Amino acid sequence: MKRGLSTHLTLLLLGYLSFINPAQAVPPIENASMGNGLRILLMEAHAVPMVSMQLVMPAGSRFDPVGKGGTASLLATILTDHTEKHTRETWAMLLDAEAIQLGASASRDGLSLSMTVLKEALPVGINAFSEALLNPGWSRERFALIKENTLSAARKALEEPGIRASEATSRLLFPGHPYGHRPDGNPASLKKILLADLKKLYTNQVRPQGALLAVSGDITMPELLTLLKPLLADWRGAPEQQLFEINRADDVRGITKQIKMQTSQTLSQLARLGPARGDADFFPTFVLNHILGGGGFGSRLMQEVREKRGLVYGIYSYFIPLATSGPFIITLQTRADQAEEAENLVRSVLQELFNGEITRKELADAKANLTGSFAQRMDSNRERVGLMSMIGFYGMPLDYLQVWTQKVEAVTLADIKIAANTYLDPKQWNLLRVGPKVRVKVKGETAP
C-alpha cells in the first residue's frame, strides 16, 4: 500500500540508473586483481557482521542461442541448484545449515552469482560460492525438472500485463538483436532449450577475464584474498565474446501495437532506444529523465497524469544503460477508456521538453535531489555491491562515485536541451498497449 513507486520499479531504478553523489564522504573502493584476470572491488563496512558479494560475467541473456531466450537464466538457476559434489538435497541443507543466501540471475549483459552470509560463516560461504561457480553438477534429472517448473512459471507470468509489455517491447525495439527478448524467456523459447545449451554458454562465457567480483561488508581485502585465492586460482580463461562486442540496434520509430488481455486497465508503454552506459550524454540524459518521469512525485509525468488529473496510480520513465543502447521506457496503467487521454498527455509532456521548455529552477531542483540523496543509495551492503558491480563490469573509473556529484552538477540547461532533442521527440517513440480492446484506434498487429 505504498503511495509511491511500486517496488518493482524502485528496484529497477536503483539497479540501473542511479547513484548519486554527495558531498558526504563516499567509502573508498579497494581494487585487486587475481592472477587469472578476475577483478575484485571491495567496500569495507564493519557495522553489521555480514558480507555480501556478487560476481558478474558477460553471460547474460544476449548470449542466449537464437530462439532460445531464457538459456542464461536457466544456467543461473542450475548453477545454484546442485553441484558436481552435492545433490540438490544435500546442497540445500549445506547452505541452510549456515544460513548462506546464494542466488544467481541473468540480465541482458550479465550473469550474476551472489551471496549474503554471516561473517562467522564466511569461509563456508566462499567455499560454497566457488563450488557453485566451478563445479556445476549438470544433472539431467534436475535440468528436466527445473525446465518444466520454469515453463509453468513463464506461462503463469503471462497473467501479468507488465511481463507481456516487457517481452513485446524487447521484440519491438530490438528485432533480430541479442537484446530482443526478456532475460527470463517465454514459453516457446524455453521449450527449445537443452542442457547442452547451458553447458555451451557456461564454457564460452563463464570465465575470470572480464568478470568482476564486488564485495561489501565486514571484511578486509587481505582476508578476502586469502579465502578466494586457493579456491579460484584454477579458474582460467577469457570469454569467447567480450562485453562490448555488440552493435547498437537500429532505431525503430513510431510503431503502435496492442496485446489483448481481459483486464480493466490498459498498460501503455512508450519505448525507444536510450543511451549506452558509457555514452557522453549519459549524465544530461540521466538528469533529464529525472525531470521527465524518474524523479517520483516531482516529475513532469507524475504531475500531469497523476497529481493534476488522477488518471494513474503511478507513471514512470527510465532507461537501461547497457553495453550499447538499451531501452528507454515510459510506463503507465489506467482504466482502459482513459488510456488514450493519458497517452496524449505523455506525448504533450515529451513535446514540451523536446521544444526545450525546461526552466533553470527545474534543473536546479533535479540536481539538488539527485546529489542530496546519494548517501542513502549506498547505505546497505547489497546496494553497495550493486553499484560496484556496475562500475567494475562496465569499466567505469574507480572514482566514479566520488565524481558523481560533480558530473551531475556540471550538467547545464543547454546540455539537457540537447539530450531532450536527441531522445524526446514524441514522433520517435513507439507505443505498446496491453489490455482490452476499447474504442481506440490501433495500428499494427494484434496478438491472439
Next chain:
Amino acid sequence: MHRLIILITGLLLASTLAPTLNAAGLQQAEFKNGVKLIVEEDHSAPVAMVQIWLKVGGRDEVPGKTGLAHVFEHMMFKGSKKLAPGEFSKRISAMGGNDNAFTSTDYTAYFETVPASQVNRVLHMEAERFANLKLRDSDFQKEIKVIMEERRMRTEDDPNSRMFEELSAVSLRLHPYRNPVIGWMQDLKRLTIKDVRTFYKKHYIPGSVTVVVVGDVDFRKVRQTVKRTFGRIKQRPVPERFNPVEPESYGPKRINVTLPAQLPLFALTLTMPVWKPGVNDSACAAIAVATQILAGGRSAELTKTLVDRQRKAFSVGAGYDPFGMGLDLWYVYGVLGPKQTPEAFESALWTLMRKMENSPPAEATLAAAKRQMIAAEVFARDSLYLRAKHIGTLETVGIGAAHQDEWLDAIRRVAAADIQHVFKKWIRAERATTGLLLPEQAPEKAPEKKS
C-alpha cells in the same frame, strides 16, 4: 504492509515471513499528550530514517467505509496550513531525501529517508501536517480516482491477488483482516470528503503517535525536537481499537474463484495466535519455526516434498506473521502447472502435514531453521528502513518494542516436539479455509510472434 501484499509478494518465491528483529539499544521517551518517541542511534553513515507511526489502520474503519485509512494516508500529502499540496514531498526531495507512507489493517506510517542533518526540519514538517491538514474536496476527488487505479492495478487485474482477497474475506467472520486495506471498490466509490474529515478528527490524535528515528542522530536532540513539535499538539481522548475475538471454525470452508488466468492457484488459510510477550512466547515461536521448516530456505519441506519429489506444484510457500493484532491469518499455497491438479496437490499437502505431526524434524533441519531466522535478524540490521519498521510495528500492534529481543530467545528454545505440536494443534484440515483460483476459460496461447 497489509498481509495481502505480503502474500502476493511471496507468491512465487517459496519463502516464509522471516522475522526481523533488532538488538537492544533503543532509547525511549513519552510526552504528556501521549506521543511516544523511540530512537536507535547508528552512526555508521550520515543518514537517518524518520517514521511517524499511528495506531490507526483498516481495522478502525466503520462498515461500508473500507479503504478510508488508506485514502487518508494519501490525503496527508495534499497540503496543510503551511504547505501547499505536494509541497511536503518537494521539500523532502530538495533536501536530498525520499518520502512515502504505508497503511495496513493495524497501522499507518509516514516515513522519510534524509541526510541526518535534516531530521529536525522533517519532524517540524511532519508535526505541522499532522495538526493542520487542509482536506479540500477538490484534492479528494482526484485522489480517490488515483486510489481506484491503484486497486485496479494491484487487485482487480491480478487474479492471484483477487483470489487471496476473496480467501481472506471468507476465512474470517469478525476479525478486520477480512477486509482489504485498499478497500472494496463499492466502498471507494461512495466515500466522501466528509468521511475523511471525520476520520481525521477521530484518529489523528497525539495519543496514537509513535515517532521512530533510526540513524545518525543524537537521542537528546531528537527528544527536544519532538517535545517542541508533536509534544505540543493538544491532548485528546484515544478511541478504543476494534479487535474482536474471532469465533473458532466448526468445520472446513472452501471457495472457488473463477477469473481470466493462465494456471490455477491453490491456497489455504488457518487462524493462528499472535505473539504476546510473557503469555504465549513458546507457542508462537514454535509456529514461526514450523513455518520456516515448511517454507524457508532452499531445503524447505514443502518444496522438497511437493515440488521436487512428488511434482504436485511448481512453486509453493507458506507464511506466518506473529506481529499482528488479535490473530494471524497463516497461509500456504501451491501454484499449479498445466498437468498438476488441485485435488492431487491438496491431498499430498495434508499427507505431508500429518507426517510433520507424527515424526519430529531432524535435528539438523531444526537447527538450520533457527540459524536462518537468527541470520535474517542480522541481515535486516543492514537496512534502516526495516529496523525502524520493526520497532514501529511492535509498538503499534501492542507488543512493545522493548520486548524485541525476547522473540529470538523464544525461537532458540523451540524443541522438535514443539514443532510436532504445531501440526497437531493448529494445522488441521477442519480449521482451514481453502481457496482455488480457476482459469475462466481455456488459457490463451502464449502470445508468440515471429520477430
